[in-house]
Amino acid sequence: MSLHGRYLKKHTEALVKDVGIENACELTGKSKATLGRYYSDNDEHADRFMPVDAVAALEAKSSYPHVTSALAELNGIMLSYDDKKPNKEGGINSDVVALSQRFAMLMGEYNQSIEDGIISVNEAKRLLKETTELQKVLIDMKLHLEHETTE
Template sequence: MSGMSSYLKKHTEALVKDVGIEAACKLTGKSKATLGRYYSDADEHSDRFMPIDAVAALEDASRYPHVTSALAELRGITLSYSEDRRNNPSHGVNSDVVALSQRFAMLMAEYNQSIEDGVISINEAKRLLRETLEIQKVLLDMKLHLEAESP
């Protein structure tokens, strides 16, 4: 089994165990044996992977998006996950635009201060990264609001 397959199977197992095997069976409509095959590292199950709709259902019920995170890591993508964002009230596109402009202004102010001496230190880079992640969150909210408003 390739390293990528093994890595995905380990994260699939973590997802099932996070939700609980009984709950995972109910959410996916799959048996314990079938779920076990999805994360088994036995040669006869090396080509079996959990269907994406089952992954989505389990990740919605889990504390962490194990498989999505693993897929992102395999592609060299960094995800920012914040549990407290799930229950934030929706404010719509107009408030997203305001939040985006405010966040961008904070990023530019942080950048201006960081580059003042001609060198961006590690701490300054961390602050810039934090601001860019906040902008990313606002853009994601905006995207979701726009998708919800379009037919």
């Protein structure tokens, strides 16, 4: 399987887990087994990916657009949330505090992960989770900055 394919499957898995497997089945009309095949890295499922309409249905209910952001990253595109999407309370100062905290958590995870000189799969998953959380804070910060520059 290509590196891009693995990357998309990991983000598809994150999306399904974000929404919850039962909710994902209900929202997409797919079975647990079918959803599992969409993010399975087994060779027999290498060419199976979640349909776009299913991704859209799940991302509408998820806390983060996992697959959309993965597709954008693979193509060198940066995403920006629509103005209609509600922004979290607070401002730049609270964003800077949150950014500092999230970065500290990421560095703590990295320090713990690299201690033995090898980053295991589970450690990489924890680092990926922290990186995604850091990205969310940066998006909120970007929205606050854009809001301040348009007033």
